[in-house]
Amino acid sequence: MSHDSMNRAPLVLLYLNVLVIATCGLVYELLAGTLASYLLGDTVTQFSLVIGIYLSAMGAGAWLSRLVVGQVARCFVEIELGVALLGGFSAPILFATFAWASLFQPVLYGLVFAIGVLVGLELPLLMRLLREQLDFEDLVSRVLTFDYIGALLASLLFPMFLVPRLGLIRTSLLCGLLNAAVALWGTYLLRPLLPRRVLPGLRGRACLVLGMLCIALLKADRMTELAEEGVLGDPIVHAETTAFQRIVLTRNSRGFQLYLNGHLQFNSVDEYRYHEALVHPPLSAAMTPRRVLVLGGGDGLALREILRYPSIEAVTLVDIDPGMTTLAERFPPLLELSQAALRDPRVTVVNNDAFVWTGRSGGGGGPFDAAIIDFPDPGSFAIGKLYTRRFYRMLREHLAPGALVSVQCTSPLVAPQTFWCIVSTMESAGFHVRPYHAAVPTFGEWGFALASMEPVPQQIRISPEVVSALRFLNDDVLNGLFSLPPDLNRIKTEINQLNNQAIVRYYDQEWNAWR
Amino acid sequence: MELSRRELIQLLLGAPALASVLSPGCHPPPRLPAAGQLLGQSLEVGHRLRDGFQPQPDVGSWQDLPVVIVGGGVSGLSAAWRFRQRGFNDFVVLELEPDPGGTVRSGTCSLCKFPWGAHYVPAPLPEHHLLIQLLADMGVVESTADDGTPVIAEQFLCREPEERLFFGGEWIDGLYPATGASPDDLAQLDAFRREVDRWVEWRDSAGRRAFAVPSRLSSDDSQVTHLDQDSVAEWLRRQGWNSPRLHWLVDYSCRDDYGLSAEQTSAWAGLFYFAARQRTAGSGHQPLITWPEGNSPLISHLLQNLGTSVRTGAAVTQIRPVGPPSRSAVPAPAAGARPTRISPAAQNSPAAPDSVEVVWYDTQTREAAGIRARHVIFAAPQFLAPRLIADFTQRTGRQTDLFRYGSWFVANLHLQDRPREGRVPLSWDNVIHDSRSLGYVVATHQTGLDHGPTVLTWYCPLCDEESRDAREKLLQASWADLADVVLTDLERAHPEIRQLTTRLDVFRWGHAMVQPIPGFRTSRQRQAAAVPDGRIHFAHSDLSGIALFEEAFDHGCRAADEVLEAFA
Ligand SMILES: Cc1cc2nc3c(=O)[nH]c(=O)nc-3n(C[C@H](O)[C@H](O)[C@H](O)COP(=O)(O)OP(=O)(O)OC[C@H]3O[C@@H](n4cnc5c(N)ncnc54)[C@H](O)[C@@H]3O)c2cc1C
Numbered sequence A: 001m002s003h004d005s006m007n008r009a010p011l012v013l014l015y016l017n018v019l020v021i022a023t024c025g026l027v028y029e030l031l032a033g034t035l036a037s038y039l040l041g042d043t044v045t046q047f048s049l050v051i052g053i054y055l056s057a058m059g060a061g062a063w064l065s066r067l068v069v070g071q072v073a074r075c076f077v078e079i080e081l082g083v084a085l086l087g088g089f090s091a092p093i094l095f096a097t098f099a100w101a102s103l104f105q106p107v108l109y110g111l112v113f114a115i116g117v118l119v120g121l122e123l124p125l126l127m128r129l130l131r132e133q134l135d136f137e138d139l140v141s142r143v144l145t146f147d148y149i150g151a152l153l154a155s156l157l158f159p160m161f162l163v164p165r166l167g168l169i170r171t172s173l174l175c176g177l178l179n180a181a182v183a184l185w186g187t188y189l190l191r192p193l194l195p196r197r198v199l200p201g202l203r204g205r206a207c208l209v210l211g212m213l214c215i216a217l218l219k220a221d222r223m224t225e226l227a228e229e230g231v232l233g234d235p236i237v238h239a240e241t242t243a244f245q246r247i248v249l250t251r252n253s254r255g256f257q258l259y260l261n262g263h264l265q266f267n268s269v270d271e272y273r274y275h276e277a278l279v280h281p282p283l284s285a286a287m288t289p290r291r292v293l294v295l296g297g298g299d300g301l302a303l304r305e306i307l308r309y310p311s312i313e314a315v316t317l318v319d320i321d322p323g324m325t326t327l328a329e330r331f332p333p334l335l336e337l338s339q340a341a342l343r344d345p346r347v348t349v350v351n352n353d354a355f356v357w358t359g360r361s362g363g364g365g366g367p368f369d370a371a372i373i374d375f376p377d378p379g380s381f382a383i384g385k386l387y388t389r390r391f392y393r394m395l396r397e398h399l400a401p402g403a404l405v406s407v408q409c410t411s412p413l414v415a416p417q418t419f420w421c422i423v424s425t426m427e428s429a430g431f432h433v434r435p436y437h438a439a440v441p442t443f444g445e446w447g448f449a450l451a452s453m454e455p456v457p458q459q460i461r462i463s464p465e466v467v468s469a470l471r472f473l474n475d476d477v478l479n480g481l482f483s484l485p486p487d488l489n490r491i492k493t494e495i496n497q498l499n500n501q502a503i504v505r506y507y508d509q510e511w512n513a514w515r
Numbered sequence B: 001m002e003l004s005r006r007e008l009i010q011l012l013l014g015a016p017a018l019a020s021v022l023s024p025g026c027h028p029p030p031r032l033p034a035a036g037q038l039l040g041q042s043l044e045v046g047h048r049l050r051d052g053f054q055p056q057p058d059v060g061s062w063q064d065l066p067v068v069i070v071g072g073g074v075s076g077l078s079a080a081w082r083f084r085q086r087g088f089n090d091f092v093v094l095e096l097e098p099d100p101g102g103t104v105r106s107g108t109c110s111l112c113k114f115p116w117g118a119h120y121v122p123a124p125l126p127e128h129h130l131l132i133q134l135l136a137d138m139g140v141v142e143s144t145a146d147d148g149t150p151v152i153a154e155q156f157l158c159r160e161p162e163e164r165l166f167f168g169g170e171w172i173d174g175l176y177p178a179t180g181a182s183p184d185d186l187a188q189l190d191a192f193r194r195e196v197d198r199w200v201e202w203r204d205s206a207g208r209r210a211f212a213v214p215s216r217l218s219s220d221d222s223q224v225t226h227l228d229q230d231s232v233a234e235w236l237r238r239q240g241w242n243s244p245r246l247h248w249l250v251d252y253s254c255r256d257d258y259g260l261s262a263e264q265t266s267a268w269a270g271l272f273y274f275a276a277r278q279r280t281a282g283s284g285h286q287p288l289i290t291w292p293e294g295n296s297p298l299i300s301h302l303l304q305n306l307g308t309s310v311r312t313g314a315a316v317t318q319i320r321p322v323g324p325p326s327r328s329a330v331p332a333p334a335a336g337a338r339p340t341r342i343s344p345a346a347q348n349s350p351a352a353p354d355s356v357e358v359v360w361y362d363t364q365t366r367e368a369a370g371i372r373a374r375h376v377i378f379a380a381p382q383f384l385a386p387r388l389i390a391d392f393t394q395r396t397g398r399q400t401d402l403f404r405y406g407s408w409f410v411a412n413l414h415l416q417d418r419p420r421e422g423r424v425p426l427s428w429d430n431v432i433h434d435s436r437s438l439g440y441v442v443a444t445h446q447t448g449l450d451h452g453p454t455v456l457t458w459y460c461p462l463c464d465e466e467s468r469d470a471r472e473k474l475l476q477a478s479w480a481d482l483a484d485v486v487l488t489d490l491e492r493a494h495p496e497i498r499q500l501t502t503r504l505d506v507f508r509w510g511h512a513m514v515q516p517i518p519g520f521r522t523s524r525q526r527q528a529a530a531v532p533d534g535r536i537h538f539a540h541s542d543l544s545g546i547a548l549f550e551e552a553f554d555h556g557c558r559a560a561d562e563v564l565e566a567f568a
Helices: A002-040 A045-067 A071-086 A088-102 A106-131 A136-189 A196-223 A226-232 A271-285 A300-305 A323-329 A330-336 A355-361 A380-385 A389-394 A416-428 A474-478 A502-514 B005-013 B044-050 B076-085 B129-137 B183-201 B222-229 B232-239 B244-256 B267-275 B296-303 B382-388 B391-394 B468-477 B479-491 B524-529 B547-565
Strands: A236-241 A244-253 A256-259 A263-267 A291-298 A315-320 A349-350 A368-374 A400-409 A430-440 A444-452 B038-040 B062-070 B093-095 B106-108 B113-115 B120-122 B141-144 B150-152 B163-167 B171-175 B287-291 B314-322 B354-363 B367-379 B404-414 B428-432 B440-442 B455-464 B501-514 B537-538
Touching: A002 A045, A002 A071, A002 A088, A002 A106, A002 A136, A045 A106, A045 B106, A045 B479, A071 A088, A071 A106, A071 A196, A071 A502, A088 A136, A106 A136, A106 A256, A136 A196, A236 A323, A244 A330, A244 B468, A256 B141, A263 A271, A263 A355, A271 A300, A271 A368, A271 A430, A271 A444, A271 A474, A271 B141, A291 A300, A291 A355, A300 A315, A300 A368, A323 A330, A355 A380, A355 A389, A380 A389, A380 A502, A380 B314, A389 A400, A389 A416, A416 A430, A416 A444, A416 A502, A416 B382, B005 B455, B005 B468, B044 B314, B062 B354, B076 B093, B076 B296, B076 B547, B093 B314, B106 B163, B120 B382, B129 B141, B129 B150, B129 B296, B129 B547, B141 B547, B183 B244, B183 B267, B183 B367, B232 B244, B232 B267, B232 B440, B314 B367, B382 B391, B404 B468, B404 B479, B455 B479, B479 B501, B479 B524
Parallel strands: A291 A315, A291 A368, A315 A349, A368 A400, B038 B501, B062 B093, B062 B367, B163 B428, B367 B537
Antiparallel strands: A236 A244, A244 A256, A256 A263, A400 A444, A430 A444, B106 B113, B120 B287, B141 B150, B163 B171, B314 B354, B354 B367, B404 B455, B404 B501, B428 B440, B440 B455
16 A cells, blocks of 8 residues: 555545444434423423533533543543443433433433533544644534534434334434444544554454453343334333233323233323223122132232222232332332332232232132232133133132122224123123123223122112222213124123133124224 | 154154254254153062062961952052941052052142143033042032933033144134134035034934943944954044044144044044034033142042052062962961962962952052952053962953053143233143144143143154154153153243243153053953953953043942942
């Protein structure tokens, strides 16, 4: 290579560096803003705050650059590495703090400020490096041009490609990787300006950072399937795979959505309709419910409705997945939505398979005046067993005389055989059953069953202490739920038993035909 | 010389399994679970008896008791159950092992119970009244449907998903290897099913089914008994059915129920498997009754209220019919051990035997005792009859050499977590197509525990025609070698099985079950075996030639009825 080209090539490449640095810098800012508005709501405030802090931090960085005397090149590489680490891990760090700590806001603003300072240091240092090769006007115009092109690139890529295709965590890690690559590359481009003895150390550290980010990217692949966000439509704010299921929480501007194994469990926008319909018919019909059993419902939202009744003395909630109940107890938006119901001293959480728990006689806080059965739809044999005659028979052993039971029964419109199979199966286990329905916009037409070993009351009055707090139900609406339109007319089905699991077959056929 | 890993795998799992084993060369030793052991029946007394061990009880340790039941397996305990049901309590059951149950055996861990032997019984047809009564006592039969069929409480029926097959690299539903089956394969399967249906509906001139449970009630029409002449594989071929898939299904069924390949199983027994447990044409196989620990709850129920009438650790060493004692010999002569094999009573009585002396040996205290009984029910395997019953062959002229027995290996694998799942979920019965093993059943399946740790019970009969020598060596294989074979077998379907298994125990059944080879069912030897030898009555599944709970139960009840009739 001639001496000439050695001087030329780096110049073009350095501009490319400016482009990358500028793009990544803006992406970090957008990431922080988006995350803050997802997690904390209030988009305008969050974006303003994040932008304000970020810009002022950049200013601080620019000002600090004057303190760098000597070893400018080395400083530049080190700062790049810093940006790669902090920026690259910013989204994972923020998700983690949000889920498990109340320190979210300080961490958020601190991180935004730190990244801002580092990014603010980048350009002044780079310009000082280039000063030797260019005259001032040229330098400023070129660097700033690339800086602004980078900003444009970031603002286009971020909403159109990065977030929808990669998700927030991967976007952040990818930008970190780019910054780290710039740092490693810098050790070659700027070699004439770097002292020999620091070279190996710098490159080693650059490789280390690259490695860490790569590993995190691979892990992120396991944490959230790349396609998942695309499928669910909204950004994922929490995802974990427990021993029992995959729990994913998404968030959009209107609220939260909880998915278990890809099936929507609730949308915070209209979950009150579902949970009021599930809980109040049995609890109000039970007159003064003291002891209540909840099977499933680890999100705590049915609990919230139950705890509205002043007569409640004890609630036992049985959910198989400690991952779910812990999340509901600790994850701020869920905790808020359930009004911290899971932390109520009257509530006992049991993490066990409801089938196994129900099969054990006695104990466990019974006999119960009411039971709320809120299992996922019967899409697998492991869940289908919770809709069998055997299960309902075992349940009887835990009920006080005259106790009322409600069951979520999937959509009677989409899956009429599934719906009526539940009703028939409960009847075969000795229950009197009154099926009912409610409109839950994000689910559609939804089905429930109210059951008791005694005839189920024909008229239900919502307890006066409760009715004013409800948004969906009043006495008229509640009793109206029991009149089914003709398109939900009863059909004959098999009884769901452990040894036939007819319901799993019905459910599969009906929902597949619908999709 | 010991068997190499490859030889062992070939013998137990068959040639296809070998393909998965690495080619010869140096490999790190395969990973084995941290814990496990080799288990088996108590062999000591049996071996000593074979070597002529003949303990004599002290004269003072003789006791009089109307009835002794020898053997506390299903047949012996069923006889006891039947006695009590009919209000007769003057008997004792002598069982060699520390626990009753025979080939029904189970274990326990903190998570669940699991089987070591028999693990299911098909729901009985309405005709099997006594069995229905037993199951009703247990709460297993909860009512009777309008058409007379017993209604089984659903928690005792095998839960869906019942079975799946690992075939062509993936798990598929059911046991028929359907993937890639040609129209001809399916046509043959269909024709086979229609032939089974024909036998289900078939009745002889006396109105008997061709294949009934208990098998005693099956027709003896020559159309049916003729089937016993050939192997079921040969029978299939003779029908023009050569589909490898159909042959596999039938072969698997024979290995599963009888521990024999289709080439070794009589067509009578092969068809019995399919036709006896089906009610009407097209009604399909009767649903299976099962418990997490296999059939042990049946044993526990049979044992209920028996209390001290069952003595365990009591090995019967001799059974001899004796005539009435001479006056001077009552009571037994003065103390002093007699070196002779003949009891005081027998020596002095030329008259026809009016009682039976049973000598038994307490495996705990290592002392012998004797019981003078009016009747004995011999509910131990038939091959022991000539060894235990004095002058059996001379007196009865009966041979027992056609009673042949297969060996089985059963392993229980304790898993810290379940293997990864694909489209077809873990089922109760999980069968691997390219293996001579029967795959495994899942002990937690019936409990409703669908996540996390579990116990898998792996079954493998030794049915290939290996040399006696190889078989002896197999029975001497070490725990490590056997554990490796089990894991090698399962590894093909579950690559992570070695990491998941925390404990693996292996149980060796030397004489696991009688073999219904062609000709055995219709042999004189088998038919004569149930005929009483004077006051000695016989009960054991061996007498049917097929080792099934229902057969053992039936023989036990029948023998008890025989005894009560003799008393009447
Ligand atoms: C691995 C395996 C799996 C099986 N699976 C099934 C199944 O799923 N379903 C099914 O129906 N059947 C199954 N069987 C067969 C089943 O075990 C028999 O149907 C039935 O339990 C046999 O009972 P039995 O009383 O006839 O014989 P055994 O179980 O052989 O009982 C005989 C008893 O006699 C005792 N005995 C022997 N010698 C003496 C002596 N000298 N003194 C005192 N006692 C003595 C033995 O210890 C034993 O307890 C299986 C068998 C095995 C080995």
